[in-house]
Amino acid sequence: MIERFYLKEYLSFKEVELNLACGLVVFTGPSGSGKSILMNSLLASLGASSCEASLCESSVTWELDSESIGIENDDINVFKHIKKDKSRYFINNQTVSKKAMAELGSRYLRHLSLKDFSDFENENLISILDERIQNKSKDIHAITSEYKAIFAEHKRLKQELDKIEEEEKRIVELKEFASFEIKKIEDISPLPAEDEELLEIKKELSRKEKVLEHIGAANAIFEHEHKVFAALDTLDVNSAFFDDAMNELRVVLDAAQERLSALDDVDIEEVLNRIEELSGLKRRYGSIEEALLYKEQKKKELAEYENIEITKSDLQERYKVVATKLKDLAATLTELRHVEIDSFKIDLNRYLKELYLREAEVKIEESDYTLSGKDTISLRLNSTELQKISTGEFNRLRLSILALKSEYMSKNGGVLMLDEIDANLSGEESMSVAKVLRQLSRHFQIFVISHQPQLTSMGDQHFLVYKEGDESFVRELEFNDKVDEVARIISGDKVSKEAKIFAKELLEANRCVS
Template structure:
């Protein structure tokens, strides 16, 4: 439950500090009602409180709320404490904190939605199919049912994954023929060249050598003439009594070098220069496109794998269709079981709902279950109809009372204590109807902490805490009312500014004050 709220420099409120911890009575979480003249800032204040929890963008310089609910903060990486403190500070931009740890607004709202329900005007979420089906599931008290429900959810998740995979294959199949041709063309283009790592560098070296083969041959011929003077050198060395070994070694090395050059020249002359140039051109095209020969070979392998997958689509598709067919059959059997059990509790839920609708001076409602296509909760489609009229077309007053009846009907099945925010839930109602709403909300406060804005005396008279919102000189103020001040405020609501003795007497009667 929310124990304390603080707002500083928020719209027309300079400072708001509200304490709610005293509300908790022996069997009550508390009904907290805000009243005051139109335009004083009641809705603005409620939005401000909700903004602390990320439901709206906040305009306060500083805001804070202390909450005593047991929340699973560890999954968000937030340290837990005895109480949870939500704080927002505005410095250039809004910054959010939970237990002094900086978090995003999104995380704040996710945490808050675990214990806060905000029912805005004409909000129909609670009447959506899945919410009604989930409520029916909570009413079923059979272990076997929950085992089968979880089994269904698990199988349905797999079913959807397989369906998505099949859909992807069907889509790919339409494009496969054209894509297969393209892949084959790409593969053939690289395979026809059949590049090898290091080949390009080797051919470039050959090309370079081919460009100077004639010069090599010419120089080799000229150098060979040195051997004509070899004997003269030996004779000279003998004459001066020098060892000729160094000269002999040098001449042998020279002969070897000339032989190698001639062999290389002979090899190069056997090479087809046009073939080398064409090969280099093909390899250069691959390098330009892929960056390197290595990259082109990697691309080739990728395309071969892709081609293999596409050529095996029909086989994979056939297996998928068989698996989906088997799984669908299992899902339908499970869904039929779930639907039958839901039908059994739907009647009980309808009776409970109509019990509260009667208290709220509303006609009976019907909880209608129909079978539909498979979805994540089975085949059950549920809706609530009042007077054979769709809830989207009933009046605002009827709609709000229906929401109150729904809240009361699911009270005993709520697993967690929650805080409700209700914005003028008793709007457009007669006195008798307003009192019925007030009494049911009072009952709901056994399980919920309820924040409500009201312009009606009935709801104000049932409050555990009653706050008055006023406005003066374009500044708004909020204060908790004492017993005497509550009499004055309720009398104002009944009779307007000119509070008659009759209005005051009626206010005392509503508050059970003598």
């Protein structure tokens, strides 16, 4: 519920703070006092509308999904809209977009002045029907849970079969392509790091003659080696260091000469051709290693193509079993729903009659498989499509659906906001709307602007919106003030004694309405 609302500097309002109760919260006041402005600012504080207030803020008890929105949940969560140079939106002092705030608020808040068809969507109507069946000792929830799991499996298998059938149309082409790609790489038959080794051989070959020439010249040093030994001996210097150095030099020069001699049989043209082949692979695949991985991938794909008939056969068998199970579960759901639909229709029309509306036509029609079965609930108001009924009828029909749903609700349904739902109704019609709203208020916190004494008298909390000069104010009314306000609604600005008596009787009578 919304526990507190604060508004600052919006049109005729300078500052408003409301501590709100659960149940049915009624706003009344003379025309032009600012009731709709106040309601719009409350919606704007939750991202459901726009306004130019410098600040509008709502404190709510809704439990936020911290993971999905990235905002830590508190016992009381504060939604805030600030307008300076531009509008900014906050939840628990963390900046959010208006869209994010509106999406979050829409999970708990519903504005019934809008022609929103979500209450009449098949999923919602089916859920109401199933809840009625569940509460009559039929364990339909277990059946629907099993059905949904089978439906998901059926959908997955169908997608896999469709994919295989699509692949079958191209299977010859795909097999030829995979074989061609494999052969192209196997014809070259590259080895890991082979290109690096060949480049090193190419480098060695390009400088072989020059290196051998320098080695030959360097070998002349050994012809004078004995002279160095003689000189060191004359100087009484230990010649071991020179001996080690000369031996190490021999090893280096011999190894180089042996390595270059091994290249005598290497054909430079073959090396260059091989390097070019490997370069082609690298240009296409990035590296030799990636080319080898690609070859293995294509071998795997080729094996899958060759086994596709076996895979398809297995899937078809599984699909057949699942389809049979899905059909049986859907038939069970349909049977249970057909048994309950007449009772659903009777109770709905009872609410419609109370709201002075024509009877509704309700029937179950067969549809394609959906997540809720093969049933579609068709709903018309006296043969008229819902898109063609008046806004007043539409909203009262929505109230009837909500009332029907609330009969089996086990938790709080959130917040409903209704702007002048009793406008242009007779006294009897207004009282019928008030009674339905009073029933709904057991499960919803309801904000309503009222112009009729019947609905006003039903409120669990009553706020008067009024003006003094050009400034609007809001105050909560106690019983005696409620009597005066209801009497004003009955008789106008000149309140008669009879109106006050009737207002008091109406309020006292409605204290007993549960």
